[in-house]
Amino acid sequence: MLIPVFTVDAFTNRPFFGNPAAVCLLENDLDEDSHQKIAMEMNLSETAFIRKLHPGDDFTKKNKNSVLTFVTLSGELRARQVEDHIVLDLPLYLTYPQELQEVEELIKAAVGDMIVQDLRYSPDTKKLLVRLSDAYERSVLEELQVSAQHFLSAEKTGKVKGLILTLKGNSSGKHKGHDFYSRYFAPWYGILEDPVTGSAHAVLSSYWSEQLGKKEMLAFQCSRRGGELKISLRNDGRVDIAGRVAIVLKGNLTF
Known part of the structure; x- marks a missing residue:
């Protein structure tokens, strides 16, 4: 065959x-x-x-x-071609404030003593969203050395199955134009770090749309391979993520 x-x-x-x-x-x-x-x-x-x-x-x-x-x-994933982009049709997942004490050891394993500006949890996807301080540049996120294997022993609640580190984009400088940056880790599913993650952006889209007051955004995932995602929130509770x-x-x- x-x-x-x-x-x-x-x-x-x-x-x-x-x-x-x-x-x-x-x-x-x-x-x-x-x-x-x-x-x-x-x-x-x-x-x-x-x-x-x-x-x-x-x-x-x-x-x-x-x-x-x-x-x-x-579940079902729908994709279509629009000009030179492939558009994924995904559900939009809400996030809710997360108490630091519950996941403090996991946060420490991920970012050490870096300043965490916000902490959210998506119960639908079991993803923890960690927003680093706006004072940090994209390079700080890119250069962050993470041992994702340590997350397995540091996560004691049993409810986190994916960790998103995210940072607000810069309006100036070499990388201007991106609304936010991220990295994604899921060692609980055998993925130490995913290069570019559509499902994580179904969570990130909801969060950053609320924070920035925007429905159209451009994101960049700062893994070693890197990837750019065009985001468009719809009125039916879903999000189009194109690349x-x-x-x-x-x-x-x-x-």
């Missing part, structure tokens, strides 16, 4: 940046065991399988109104 496969770097237009994912085009159904084996072989954080709903469907045909629906462990893509590999899986 030959299965066309692509490696795509998302939220960037530069190869070897952004979030790498594998995309497989299926002519026929595969069993769950084959899906898992292919994903393990690709060895990336995400492997997407796109299947034709009808025999006459054409993978190569472009339709600006077409929407792809992915079934994930977190460019770079295809870095094309080939066929044979088995």
